[in-house]
Amino acid sequence: MVNGTDDPFMAWQPTTAGFPFSWSLDNLELPFNSPPVFDLSSTSHSPIRVSNVTRSIDRVDPHSQAACQDHGATEPHRASPRRYLEAENICGGYTKPCGIFPDVEPDDLQVAEAEMFGHISLVPAAAVKGLHKFYLTQQTGRSMTPIPKCVLRAFLELYFEHFDRQFPCIHPSRVEDPSLSWILLLATTAVGSHYSEMTAAAAYNTILCDLLARAVESAFLRSLKADISLMQSTFLLHVIWMFSGSGRDKVLVQHKRGSLAAMCWDLLGQVDPPQDSDATSLGLEQIWEAWLAEEETIRLVTSVRALESLDSVFLDTPLISSLRTLPRRLPSSESLWRCRNTAEWQSTRQELGKFRHTTAGDSRSQPILQTGDFGLKILHLELFTDQKSLARHIKASQAMKVSFATSLGFPTPTPTQTSISQVRPSAESRGASHPLLETLPEHPAFSMFTDMLYEPPRQSDTILEVLAILHHVSLETLHSATGWQATKEQMFRAKSRFRDFFQNDGIQARRCLLHAARIFRVTRGSRLGACYDVFSVMIAMGFIYCYIELCTETPHTEKTSGHQRVPLVRLDQLESRVAVDNWINNGADSLLHLTGVGLLSGPDACVRFLRDIEKSLLSQIAWAGICRAFAGSFAQLRRGETPTRPSTDHI
Structure with missing residues (x-):
């Protein structure tokens, strides 16, 4: 059933089924003696x-x-x-x-x-x-x-x-x-x-x-x-x-x-944390239990919202829950959350109090200390989805006004007559901007987007890397440029936007390329990744694939004169601040290399890159079903097929 020379990895039979991507397992013929995908669709009283x-x-x-x-x-x-x-x-x-x-x-x-x-x-x-x-x-x-x-x-x-x-x-x-x-x-x-x-x-x-x-x-x-x-x-x-x-x-x-x-x-309405006036009448054990109950509630509601935000980031779906379902504060620091008993919690509170006192003038440490890694990730995610919601609302509002004006015979309003002027001119290719999100990377307390280039996240979380990419290149552009549910005309326009991005804003484009390489490195070396890592791989794949196809020249020796060698940059191995800055600012003509893939140039570069991602996804243990589904779609792209159309190789 599997053609060993043409498709050595897996048999794939995707179905679009009205969904934006072909990763659905509903019609997938799983190899490797995998268990059948469990169907949870019949959970209502009616068909x-x-x-x-x-x-x-x-x-x-x-x-x-x-x-x-x-x-x-x-x-x-x-x-x-x-x-x-x-x-x-x-x-x-x-x-x-x-x-x-x-x-x-x-x-x-x-x-x-x-x-x-x-x-x-x-x-x-x-x-x-x-x-x-x-x-x-x-x-x-x-x-x-x-x-x-x-x-x-x-x-x-x-x-x-x-x-x-x-x-x-x-x-x-x-x-x-x-x-x-x-x-x-x-x-x-x-x-x-x-x-x-x-x-x-x-x-x-x-x-x-x-x-x-x-x-x-x-x-x-x-x-x-x-x-x-x-x-x-x-x-x-x-x-x-x-x-x-x-x-x-x-x-x-x-x-x-x-x-x-x-x-x-x-x-959230049931949460009733003890007031300062009640603290003296409560024992330490009761205060600890009350704090834990409140913190669990805050973290649960935050996680529910985060899951919906991830759906919006990766699948471009509108948010369902309103802002009223959000907690009134971010989760507490991880050091407090990790405490297992009253004594440990009290001791940690005292240590944090001393640290706040000694770093009272350090605006960089205070917010990170108070929110922790999870809180900062949620903050970035929430601001990004708010930016997307704003852009979607403005676009829908403009379309409605144009439609109504045409129907009633009034002059068609121009973009300057609508609130679209609140969004920067490059919104179509780079996404609408939220003022707070725009200044966030420069704020000393929230320098993750820039510091990640020199100091990757401690827990190797791919979400912040994804947001750094999508802040400059829209999800629609990446998907359309690689053929995900796009017409030829849409693919052409998306590829043009991507090529213009690299030509006109090379420094930011190389930053995004480095973030994509970091995602590639983290996920390639892990078989027990996060549940959303496969979607992060798709973002990274789209960016690197577009770079190889649209922004590389062969041979690279044409860029040099005489016997000067083109500098080779091992993109996923850049770690020192000097090396990162040098490549971002002066690396337009460098030759890029990825571990396991080789040089990101040449007629077979895209095939080598996609083949390595397939191998990595097929070796995953965690969330193996969706990983195999994505690997099958990447195999179609590797063979030059439209990834949203069913493959007939294995039918």
């Missing part, structure tokens, strides 16, 4: 029509059957078309039994032991029992083997080791609390299973995500109260849906997002 296919809730889910067949289920335990759940255990549209946890192999137990990182000292027995009890209700009454505790704990450890830094909204001490909600335990382990290297990890992941969707649906059917554990679990389910690679899951998260935003507003 859902997606991609012109109506999936009735009474129809057997083929993914659930395949999961039972592929992951060690015996014949009597398989879900058959006639085996429905009992009425009291039906969760919305989930009328069929869920999959069955596979038998654990000795090798997997050893891997689970290796995946213990010491974040959690114990897993509350009551929560484990509650999870297993719910699992049994989603079967057909027979006794099933529960998920082993060591595997459950390994997934929980992986959550805090690899995922928590992306959205730090659940405090580790909450997970160790004897009153831990079993739904929250299920949600954290479902996310953590994306990072496991166990052989059966994919099977566990499929069933845990299925159970989580059922549990959240069941909880909302029984209670609409804004309980923070339920909201945290719902948020993690939305993360799973958004980065599953399935177009149907993308519809679900868009459909459910409004209700979660409304619940965030209700939850």
Whole structure:
């Protein structure tokens, strides 16, 4: 089925299905004995029509059957078309039994032991029992083997080791609390299973995500109260849906997002931090608990908004939640958040107080100290999405006025007659500017965009690198220039804008190219990346691909006279401030090199570059489904095909 000479990596059968990119896994024929993609589309009481296919809730889910067949289920335990759940255990549209946890192999137990990182000292027995009890209700009454505790704990450890830094909204001490909600335990382990290297990890992941969707649906059917554990679990389910690679899951998260935003507003209204006047009447333990409850709420609401902002950044979708759902402050510093008990928290507060006193005149340290890495990332993300919303509103307003004027026979208004004048002239190619965002990189407290060129983010987060690129080149330009759902005319215009950007603003263009190379370096060397890293790779791929195709000349020796050699710059290896500044300011004629790709010039440079990205994505362990889907689309681009059209090579 796979042509080894033409496409040595994977069989790919993408579908556009009305979505902006071809990364949907709905019609993907997965190689490498991958587990089938779990379908969570039938979660409502009525049939859902997606991609012109109506999936009735009474129809057997083929993914659930395949999961039972592929992951060690015996014949009597398989879900058959006639085996429905009992009425009291039906969760919305989930009328069929869920999959069955596979038998654990000795090798997997050893891997689970290796995946213990010491974040959690114990897993509350009551929560484990509650999870297993719910699992049994989603079967057909027979006794099933529960998920082993060591595997459950390994997934929980992986959550805090690899995922928590992306959205730090659940405090580790909450997970160790004897009153831990079993739904929250299920949600954290479902996310953590994306990072496991166990052989059966994919099977566990499929069933845990299925159970989580059922549990959240069941909880909302029984209670609409804004309980923070339920909201945290719902948020993690939305993360799973958004980065599953399935177009149907993308519809679900868009459909459910409004209700979660409304619940965030209700939850913020319940926050009642202790006042200074009450501090004397409360014990230190009570003050710590009150602070932790407030901080968890702030971080949860901030994470919900951040997830929606990421959707806007990477997929150019409008924001749903309003500004009223935002918390009134940014999250506290990471040093305070990482405290595990009252004594440690109090000690850290005192140390921070001393530091604030000694750095009272340092405007650079104060905001960073108060917000931490997560808060600064959220601030940049929020300002960027606000900029996009402003530009979208101005564009829509201008179009409306033109339309109304034409219909009523009035003269067509010129751009100067509308609020478009508030946006800088280069808005079409570089995006509308927000005054605060424009001055942010120069502010001593928020110098990340410039300092990243010399001191990359400590946690190798790709979001800030992406924002630095999209601040100068719009997402539409990058996508159209590489052929993502664009006509030939749109591709030509986008390529012209990109070429003009390099010719007329070479210094900023080289800065963006360096940010793209940093994304390439971080993601290429990691198999357990962030859930949104694959989208960051797409941004970096688009920029570097356009540079190779439009801004390089072959041979480079024509640029020099005599025997002078063209300077070679290993773009992803630039680290010193002197080297970075020298290339940005004087590197227009340099020859660029990327590790694993080679020189970014020559007739086969684009092919070599895309082939290396494919290999990197196919080797990913975390969020492997969407990584494989993107790799398939990149393979189409490598072969010279339009990446949004289905490939016929493997049909």
